[in-house]
Structures are given as C-alpha cells and as structure tokens.
Amino acid sequence: MLRLLRAMLVASVLVPSVLFAVIAWRDYHAVVAETERNMNKTVQVLHEHLHKIFDTVQQTLDRVDERTQGMSWDEIARSESVHVYMKTLDDELPQVGVIALIDPNGFTRALSRAFPVEPPTNVSDREYLRVQRDHDAGLFISEPVIGRNTKARQFNVSRRRSGPGGPDGAFNGILVAALHADYFKDFYSRVLPGGEESISIVRQDGTVLMRVPEIPNANPARLSPGNGLMQASARGAGEGMYRNVSQVDGIDRLYAFKRITPYPVYVTYGMPQTEIMATWRRNMLLYATFALPATLALVGITSLAMRRARSEAVAMHRWAEEVRNRESLEAALRQSQKMEALGQLTGGVAHDFNNLLTAALANLHLMAPHLPAPGARYLDGTRTALERAKKLTGQLLAFSRQEAVDPQVVDLADSLRAMDDLLERSVRADIRLDWDLDPGPQRVEVDPVQLEMAVLNLVLNARDAMPDGGRIRISSRAVADPEPGVEDRGAGAVVLEIADTGTGMPPDVAARAFDPFFTTKSMGKGTGLGLSMVYGFARQSGGTARIESAPGRGTVVRVALPATAKCPAADLPMPEAAAGATGPVRLLVVEDNALVLMATVEGLVQEGFEVMTADHGAAALELLEQDSAFDVIVSDVVMPYGVSGIDLARQVRERWPRIRVLLTSGYSPESLTGLGSDTVVLPKPFTPDQLAARIRALLRPATVA
Structure with missing residues (x-):
C-alpha cells in the first residue's frame, strides 16, 4: 500500500509538472520570437532616422565645399x-x-x-x-x-x-x-518606453559614439573584441541579433543591430533579459492559476493517506539524528578529556625534567673549569644534548599550558608584520608568502615569545607539507563574536589563519595533529610537538585552535584568541638600588629541589654573591620577617606548603618593595600578569652564569632618557 501511495503521489506531481514544463518551454520561445520581431522593427526605425541624418550632413558638407x-x-x-x-x-x-x-x-x-x-x-x-x-x-x-x-x-x-x-x-x-x-539623447529617450532598454550608436571599430540611457563616468570608450556586435561585424554581418552583458551597467540584454550602410556605423537596440523573462513569467502565472489548484487537490488527497507513514519516518529520522549528535558529543568530550589528561601528564613530566636539567647544567657549568683540555669536547657534547632536552621540555610545557608566561597586550597584525623577514628566511625559494592582515586594532593579551614560536611552527609545518613548492597565506582579522572555546572578555576575538596549498591530511591524521609526539614526518625530521605547542599556546591564552584539511586540498590552521580592550601598558619604573649600599650583593634563594638548590648556590657563590637559602615560600617569609636586608630574592614558582613563588613575589612587593624578585621556573599554572617590571622570569633550565647575568641586569639602575 505504501508503495502504491508513493507511486500515486509521484504521478500526481510528475505528470502535471511535465505538461507544465512543455507549455512553459513553448511559451518562452514564443515570447522571445515576438520580442525579436518588435526589436527588429524598432531598430529599422532607428536605422532610417540615423541614415537620413548622415546623408543630410554629407550633403551639407558637400555644399559648403562647393561654396x-x-x-x-x-x-x-x-x-x-x-x-x-x-x-x-x-x-x-x-x-x-x-x-x-x-x-x-x-x-x-x-x-x-x-x-x-x-x-x-x-x-x-x-x-x-x-x-x-x-x-x-x-x-x-x-x-x-x-x-x-x-x-x-x-x-x-x-x-x-x-x-x-x-x-x-x-x-x-x-x-x-x-x-x-x-x-540623439532627446530623440532616443522618446523612443524608449522608460525601462532598462538601451540604444547605442557604435562605430565599426567598436568606439561608442552615443548611448541612451547615459550613465556618467561609466560609458566605455570602445567595446571589447568579445562583444557580440564586434563578433558580428568581424563576420561581415549587416544586421542581426545577439545576447551580451553590458560593459556599462552589467545588465544582460538581447540586442538587435543594423549597419548604417554605406557608413561604418551601427545602431543597436537592447532589451533586458529580465523584461523578457518577466513577460514569460506573467504568462506562466496565468497558466498556473488554472493548473495549480487541480494539482494541489490531487496531491493533498494522496498526502493525507501517507501522513501517518511519513510521521513514523520523521520520528525515526529524529531518533537517528539524536543518536548521531550524542555520539559526536561523546567523541568531542573524550577528545577534550584525552587532551587535558595528556596536558597534565606532560606538564608534570616536563616540570620534573626542568629541575633535573637545571641541576645537570649547573653542575656541568661548575665542573667545566676543572676538566683538562681533552675533556672539553665531551663537555660540549653533553651540553648540546642537555640544550636539546631543554627545548623538548619547553614544547611539552607549551602543550600542557603550564609554561611560565608573561602575557602582554600586543597588536597581532603588528607582531606578524615584525616577523616578515624571519618567515621569509624560513621558507624555500619555491614557496610564496601571501599576507592578508585586516586594518584596525587586533589587540590580544598573550606571551609575545610564545606567539612568535607558534606562528613560526605553523609556517614551518606548511613549508614541509609542500615539497614541490606552493603558497602560504597568513591572515588575521578581528571578529565581533568569539567562537566556541574562546573566552568572552567583552571585546570579541582575533582570528589568525595560516593556510597552505600542500598535500593536506586525511581526517584521521587531522584529528590527531595536536597530539604530542604524533608526527607523519620520517624519523629524525620532527618531534611531533610543533602543533601541540600551538594548541597549548592557544588554550593558555584563553583561545582555541582548529585544523581544516583534506588530501590534495591543503591545510588551514585557525587560531582564535580573545581580544582585549586594554592598550599596551608602559613598563612600571624600576625601583632604584638601595642608596649607599656597599659590599657583596645579598641573595635569598628559595628552591624546594635539593639538587637544584645545591648547584645554584655553589654557582652564585663562585660569582661573588652572598647567598642564603630557604626550602619553600613559607620559610622564606619567616626569614624575611627576621632579616629583610636582601637585594634580590631568587625563587622557584611551584613550591609546597601553600606559598608559591608568585605568592611570595606579591607579598614581597607589598611589604618589602625595595627587594627585587627573580622567578626561576618553566612551570606555572598561575598568570604572571600584574607582578610589575621589578619581577622577571628566568625559565628553567639555566646555568649559574645565566642566572648571575640576569641578577646583575635586574640590579642595574634604570636609564633615564
């Protein structure tokens, strides 16, 4: 029964539709033929008028010549x-x-x-x-x-x-x-009925002598070779019809033309295709007035019998759609949980690695002066390996969003322009960089170093995806409404897009592209942390990152960041060094890792500093209550007993503003915003001489311009 009802429903629509289509096709050609006859009559009148004018002018010039x-x-x-x-x-x-x-x-x-x-x-x-x-x-x-x-x-x-x-x-x-x-304008205006018809006088070489209606500053000096009149003239046609889109107003018209023989001039009369179609549609509307009610009645009767079956089908479809939506949400949730778990795991591992690397680099630095010359090359090899491990832990922390950051208000477009030379040198000669940076403010609050690393990683990935060359497009724009996953800070969002014309990725590879250590490059060509670092940077900055890619169609990486209404703030004035201070610089080193503390203190003592230590932030505060005559406090960020390095820095700034604070960590779940210019960060791992140089730079008085 259902099949029979479907067949009846199809027939009740298909048969009248086919008949109506046949009638419409025949009526359309009849309307076009009638329009062409009327246009030919009009162009004949225009031809006779213009021919008489040219004959009269020729006779007039002949009479003047005789005179x-x-x-x-x-x-x-x-x-x-x-x-x-x-x-x-x-x-x-x-x-x-x-x-x-x-x-x-x-x-x-x-x-x-x-x-x-x-x-x-x-x-x-x-x-x-x-x-x-x-x-x-x-x-x-x-x-x-x-x-x-x-x-x-x-x-x-x-x-x-x-x-x-x-x-x-x-x-x-x-x-x-x-x-x-x-x-001619006055005469032809009386000929035209007042719609979008046009009349033109055109020289044989395509020069437009006159056109009605005249559009100021729009008339072309010469028709293009592809114009229908020029093609007809090239064939030697003296009259005829052609269809063309006007070079003046872009209107699609049907034209009738005739040459003013023997003069090298044509007169054309154009009828808009929309008016021809409007006439045809009026006829079809009249036919439909009679055919439509009968068809609707037949369809309605058949549809009534199928209503229950359709209702059941719709209910089944909705149920299947809900199942698919639920599965999609569950997959997105699992992916989010997986990324969060990976972030926590990699953050913890990288934090412990940074402490171990700091101790190793410091001891290596202290050991260097005591090694004989033949052992120096082994020392260099060890130092190179540790530096590579340092870069690897930095990428892990960027993915886990636990890297110590110093967010600043920057204009994204200005930051990208400043990277122009760096990016040009980073790609091959067969790759072109295209820039599409919208004007206007694009202020975001991010770590500028992380921003530069993220952009560089994306450009290098795009370069590697185009072994035969291609094009990389870097674009940025401000949008009013943040997309899902971007914090709403009341100022909209800023979107960075880096697109390439490379090989692209299949869906299963694109779904895992942000996973740490996942890479499609050959052994030794990549760590699999470049895109994960970009993802971590976007999430840590309050935004999100997405990938759109397909095999053979290139890849687009879209990073959306929350915009800010803040302006780039001027640095706070650096406190002056204590007046009349004499003797060695006194340091308070706060570090909960014994290996790092031992190597750091030994290196600072060798650099000529007077050093006291504390195992954690709470102990440092107790020591400061008894003795606050320190020039600089060097503190880790993550420490036990409820007082982190950031908490310690804030309390020191409030209670002992004379003392300057240097934080030493590559792991920070807290923001460093608002700590002031007298609180700086030295990422782990570092060597004692690097730490000493940073302390001396921190104590150097600010230069007044």
Whole structure:
C-alpha cells in the first residue's frame, strides 16, 4: 500500500509538472520570437532616422565645399558671406552643433557660430584631422569628444576639402560638422518606453559614439573584441541579433543591430533579459492559476493517506539524528578529556625534567673549569644534548599550558608584520608568502615569545607539507563574536589563519595533529610537538585552535584568541638600588629541589654573591620577617606548603618593595600578569652564569632618557 501511495503521489506531481514544463518551454520561445520581431522593427526605425541624418550632413558638407571652391584660406577666413552661408545651413539642422572649415595646419578658419574666428583654434590633436591628413577617409565619423567652444558632448563628421588643383589627392584641409549628443539623447529617450532598454550608436571599430540611457563616468570608450556586435561585424554581418552583458551597467540584454550602410556605423537596440523573462513569467502565472489548484487537490488527497507513514519516518529520522549528535558529543568530550589528561601528564613530566636539567647544567657549568683540555669536547657534547632536552621540555610545557608566561597586550597584525623577514628566511625559494592582515586594532593579551614560536611552527609545518613548492597565506582579522572555546572578555576575538596549498591530511591524521609526539614526518625530521605547542599556546591564552584539511586540498590552521580592550601598558619604573649600599650583593634563594638548590648556590657563590637559602615560600617569609636586608630574592614558582613563588613575589612587593624578585621556573599554572617590571622570569633550565647575568641586569639602575 505504501508503495502504491508513493507511486500515486509521484504521478500526481510528475505528470502535471511535465505538461507544465512543455507549455512553459513553448511559451518562452514564443515570447522571445515576438520580442525579436518588435526589436527588429524598432531598430529599422532607428536605422532610417540615423541614415537620413548622415546623408543630410554629407550633403551639407558637400555644399559648403562647393561654396568655397577655389577660395584661399585667407579669403575664407575674411568672407562674411561664407560664414552666413554656413550659419544658414547650420540653423536648418537641429542635430548639428557647428560647421567648421579647418586648414591643413589644423587651425579653424571659419565657423557657423562665430565670425570672425579670432584667434583661430588649433585642433591638430583631434582624431578626425589626423586621419584625414594621413589619407582621404571619405566621410569620417570621429570618436566622441567635448567641444572646445560648446563644452558639450559631440562626435564629428568630416571630409577632405577639394584641392586647389582639383581632386588630385593633395591635402587642403577639412570640413567638419559636429553632431550634438543631446539631440540623439532627446530623440532616443522618446523612443524608449522608460525601462532598462538601451540604444547605442557604435562605430565599426567598436568606439561608442552615443548611448541612451547615459550613465556618467561609466560609458566605455570602445567595446571589447568579445562583444557580440564586434563578433558580428568581424563576420561581415549587416544586421542581426545577439545576447551580451553590458560593459556599462552589467545588465544582460538581447540586442538587435543594423549597419548604417554605406557608413561604418551601427545602431543597436537592447532589451533586458529580465523584461523578457518577466513577460514569460506573467504568462506562466496565468497558466498556473488554472493548473495549480487541480494539482494541489490531487496531491493533498494522496498526502493525507501517507501522513501517518511519513510521521513514523520523521520520528525515526529524529531518533537517528539524536543518536548521531550524542555520539559526536561523546567523541568531542573524550577528545577534550584525552587532551587535558595528556596536558597534565606532560606538564608534570616536563616540570620534573626542568629541575633535573637545571641541576645537570649547573653542575656541568661548575665542573667545566676543572676538566683538562681533552675533556672539553665531551663537555660540549653533553651540553648540546642537555640544550636539546631543554627545548623538548619547553614544547611539552607549551602543550600542557603550564609554561611560565608573561602575557602582554600586543597588536597581532603588528607582531606578524615584525616577523616578515624571519618567515621569509624560513621558507624555500619555491614557496610564496601571501599576507592578508585586516586594518584596525587586533589587540590580544598573550606571551609575545610564545606567539612568535607558534606562528613560526605553523609556517614551518606548511613549508614541509609542500615539497614541490606552493603558497602560504597568513591572515588575521578581528571578529565581533568569539567562537566556541574562546573566552568572552567583552571585546570579541582575533582570528589568525595560516593556510597552505600542500598535500593536506586525511581526517584521521587531522584529528590527531595536536597530539604530542604524533608526527607523519620520517624519523629524525620532527618531534611531533610543533602543533601541540600551538594548541597549548592557544588554550593558555584563553583561545582555541582548529585544523581544516583534506588530501590534495591543503591545510588551514585557525587560531582564535580573545581580544582585549586594554592598550599596551608602559613598563612600571624600576625601583632604584638601595642608596649607599656597599659590599657583596645579598641573595635569598628559595628552591624546594635539593639538587637544584645545591648547584645554584655553589654557582652564585663562585660569582661573588652572598647567598642564603630557604626550602619553600613559607620559610622564606619567616626569614624575611627576621632579616629583610636582601637585594634580590631568587625563587622557584611551584613550591609546597601553600606559598608559591608568585605568592611570595606579591607579598614581597607589598611589604618589602625595595627587594627585587627573580622567578626561576618553566612551570606555572598561575598568570604572571600584574607582578610589575621589578619581577622577571628566568625559565628553567639555566646555568649559574645565566642566572648571575640576569641578577646583575635586574640590579642595574634604570636609564633615564
């Protein structure tokens, strides 16, 4: 029964639709044929009118030539009777603006509108004079110009003046009649019914002499070779039809054209395709008024019988859609939990590694002076391995969002422009960098170093995905509404996109691209931490990162960051060193790791500092209550007993503002914002000489410009 009902429903729609389509097809061709007949009648009228004008102008110029036969140019210029004769002819022709006689040197010697012509106007730059001087062009119709005397739009009809020795081909100046554009505009405006139809006068080479309606500053000087009229002219067609999109207003029109034989001019009449379609649609609406109710009644009866079956199908579809949505949400939740667990795991491992690396580098630095010369190369190898381990732990901490950061307000577009040279040097010669940075503020609050590392990692990944070269597009823009996953700080969001034209990734690879240590590169070509560092940077900055990719279609990495309304703040003035301080610099080193504490203290003592120690932040505060005569406090960030290095720095700044604080950690679940310019961070791992140099830089008095 259901199959029968479906077949009846299909037939009740299909049969009337097919019949209606056949009627519509036949009616459309009938409307087009009727339109073409009417357009041909109109263009015939326009042809007769324009042909008569050109014939009249030619006869007028011939009569002026006969009147001045045998006269020298000086005689013509002094002859008032010649002027009166030309004026009489001019007054009889409303389409003619002026009749002129121009000598071989290009000077106007007689005008129908003025006598005498003083001073003579030089028209050597006009097209009609150049053409007639080169060869006898017969009755030549020039390009449209603005009259020097009338200041009105016109095009000129010219012919050579007969030579003094007869028609021997010698150039003896020209006779010119200027045809008013306004005359044709007024006449054609009465012909047009007032819609979007158009009438044009076009020279055989495509120069548009006149067009109605006229659109200021939009008329093309010449039709393109691909225009339908130009193609018909190239075939030698004297009349016909063609369809074309106007170069002036972009309207799709059907055109009828006819050549004004023997003159090299065409007149065209264009009808908008929308008006043809509107006529056809009105006919179809009339037909549909009768056909639609019967069809709807038949469909309604059949649909009523199928309502219950459809309801059941819709319910089943909704249930399946809910199942798919739930599975999608569960997959997203599992992915989020996996990334969070990986972040916590890698953060803890990297934190412990940083302490071990700090102790190893410090002891290596202390041991270096005591090794004999042959052992120096082994020492360099060990130091290189530790530096690579340092870079690896930094990438792990960036992914886990537990790296010590110093967020600052920066303009993303300005930061990207500052990286231009670095990125250009990072890609090969067969790869082009395209920039698309929107103007306007794009302020975000991020760690500038992490931002630079993230952009560099993305560009290097894009480079490696294009072994045969290609294009990398770097774009940024501000958006009003933050997308899901971006903190809403009331200022919208800023989106950074880096797209390549490389090999792309299949869906299963794109889904794991942010996982740490996941890489598709060959052994030794990558650690798999580049994209995970980008993901960690985005999440730690309050934003999110996403990948769109498909095999053979390139990859787009989109990093969305919360925008901020803050302006880049000026650095706070650095406290001055204690006046009159003498003797060695006193340091308080706060570190809960015994290996790091031992190596750090030994290195600082060798650097000439006086050092006291505390195992944790609470012990440091107790010591400061008894003795606060320290110049600098060097403290780890993550410590036990409820007082972290950041807590210690804040309390020292409030209670002992004279003392400066140097935090030494690569792991920080807290933000360093607001600690001031007298609190700086030295990421672990480091060597004693690096720590000593940072302490001395911190104690150096601020320079006043």
